Amino acid sequence: MSKMTVEVVTPERVVYSGQAEMVIARGLQGEIGIMPNHVPLVTPLKTAPVRIKTEGDKEVKMAVSGGFMEVRGDKVTILAETAELPGDIDVERAKAAKERAEKRLAEKYAELDVKRAERALQRAVARLDVAK
Amino acid sequence: MAKGIREIRRSIKSKKDMRQITKAMKMVAAAKLRRNQDKAEAARPYADKIQEVIASIASGNSGSKHPMLQNRPVKKTGYIVITSDRGLAGGYNANILRRVVNTINEKHKSKDEYGIFVIGRKGRDFFSKRNYPLLEEVTGLPASPAFADIKKIAGAAVQMFENEQIDELYLCYNKFQSAISQIPTVKQLLPLEAPESNNARELNYEYEPSSEEVLADLLPKYAETLVYSALLEAKASEEGSRMTAMGSATDNATDMINRLTLSYNRARQAAITQEISEIVAGANAQA
Numbered sequence: 001m002s003k004m005t006v007e008v009v010t011p012e013r014v015v016y017s018g019q020a021e022m023v024i025a026r027g028l029q030g031e032i033g034i035m036p037n038h039v040p041l042v043t044p045l046k047t048a049p050v051r052i053k054t055e056g057d058k059e060v061k062m063a064v065s066g067g068f069m070e071v072r073g074d075k076v077t078i079l080a081e082t083a084e085l086p087g088d089i090d091v092e093r094a095k096a097a098k099e100r101a102e103k104r105l106a107e108k109y110a111e112l113d114v115k116r117a118e119r120a121l122q123r124a125v126a127r128l129d130v131a132k
Numbered sequence: 133m134a135k136g137i138r139e140i141r142r143s144i145k146s147k148k149d150m151r152q153i154t155k156a157m158k159m160v161a162a163a164k165l166r167r168n169q170d171k172a173e174a175a176r177p178y179a180d181k182i183q184e185v186i187a188s189i190a191s192g193n194s195g196s197k198h199p200m201l202q203n204r205p206v207k208k209t210g211y212i213v214i215t216s217d218r219g220l221a222g223g224y225n226a227n228i229l230r231r232v233v234n235t236i237n238e239k240h241k242s243k244d245e246y247g248i249f250v251i252g253r254k255g256r257d258f259f260s261k262r263n264y265p266l267l268e269e270v271t272g273l274p275a276s277p278a279f280a281d282i283k284k285i286a287g288a289a290v291q292m293f294e295n296e297q298i299d300e301l302y303l304c305y306n307k308f309q310s311a312i313s314q315i316p317t318v319k320q321l322l323p324l325e326a327p328e329s330n331n332a333r334e335l336n337y338e339y340e341p342s343s344e345e346v347l348a349d350l351l352p353k354y355a356e357t358l359v360y361s362a363l364l365e366a367k368a369s370e371e372g373s374r375m376t377a378m379g380s381a382t383d384n385a386t387d388m389i390n391r392l393t394l395s396y397n398r399a400r401q402a403a404i405t406q407e408i409s410e411i412v413a414g415a416n417a418q419a
Binding site: 009010011012013014027028029032039040041042043044066068070072077079081082 | 171174175177178179181182185189278279280283336337338339340341345346349350353357360
């Protein structure tokens with residue numbers, strides 16, 4: 001199977017760089033799978049896990065928030081505010097953040113607080129999913 | 133020399149202690165400068181990529197309608213001022229603050245016309261003591277700040293622009309030229325100037341869901357990235373400035389120690405000479 005180059009970049013550093021057969025991410029309108037020779041594409045990403053299939057069954061999972069993806073020929077670039085590999089994730093902290101966010105959502109505050117709690121919840125869920 | 137031998141000796145000792153401190157600070161600053169430069173380097177791919185994508189959208193016909201790219205009549209101006217938390221960095225804070233105050237005095241007549249977002253304790257103290265209108269402040273940033281550290285202030289500034297609470301936004305920081313030269317800079321951040329696109333590599337992207345929405349998502353990120361890279365540059369400038377200041381302080385201390393040692397030896401010599409002549413005079417008187 002042909003391969004493409006995948007790079008995941010945050011403002012601080014290049015988090016991941018390598019070859020892959022397929023990249024699966026969640027765009028604004030649902031899951032998108034990118035394979036080599038995809039048409040050039042730019043899309044914002046939701047806060048969710050990104051799966052990079054490197055070879056056969058092997059895949060790398062990453063929790064990505066505030067990002068977007070650029071596809072160009074045989075190169076996929078994901079730019080994100082945060083991107084964490086399973087090893088970088090503090091599971092306890094993510095669990096605590098999830099509970100906190102759920103509690104806040106249950107209480108219902110003003111509009112802005114709900115949005116913030118929702119975002120926090122998404123981040124926590126994505127992290128937990130990746131860390132599993 | 134009017135001073136006694138003992139005073140000179142004490143003064144030499146204290147200068148030596150001081151020199152040790154400034155020397156250590158200089159070396160710490162050099163190490164931090166190095167780290168910040170690496171960090172600025174690491175941040176570049178992200179900024180370049182965002183810029184590239186925005187350029188290719190904006191060069192298409194639909195792009196330039198976004199409010200962040202459009203000039204509108206200016207009723208209120210925002211300034212993001214980046215200073216340090218700690219002093220002993222030569223003219224670092226004084227230079228940028230003077231530059232900002234001059235700009236404000238030139239452009240504005242009343243305090244309603246502008247607001248300041250300040251980063252760093254030195255700047256905060258300066259502006260709040262003089263009753264400048266502060267909109268937001270961030271202090272106590274680590275020596276090598278992460279993107280999340282300034283997200284709050286950058287996000288707030290961009291948000292205020294989108295809500296039309298401010299109509300333009302300037303970024304004020306010390307631009308890093310080299311370890312010995314930093315230039316106080318006031319740069320327009322918003323409305324954004326659409327980055328020039330490189331026509332040779334023009335690609336027809338597909339945008340999902342649409343180019344306008346992608347642009348609306350990317351532009352605030354781009355603005356925040358610009359703030360972050362300015363911050364990294366300012367931090368490098370700070371350490372560079374501190375390194376130079378501490379370097380010259382160390383040199384000055386060495387000079388002073390040399391001069392004091394000379395006068396210490398002279399005084400000692402004079403005391404010995406005087407003692408000898410007193411003994412000789414005493415011996416002569418006996419004979």
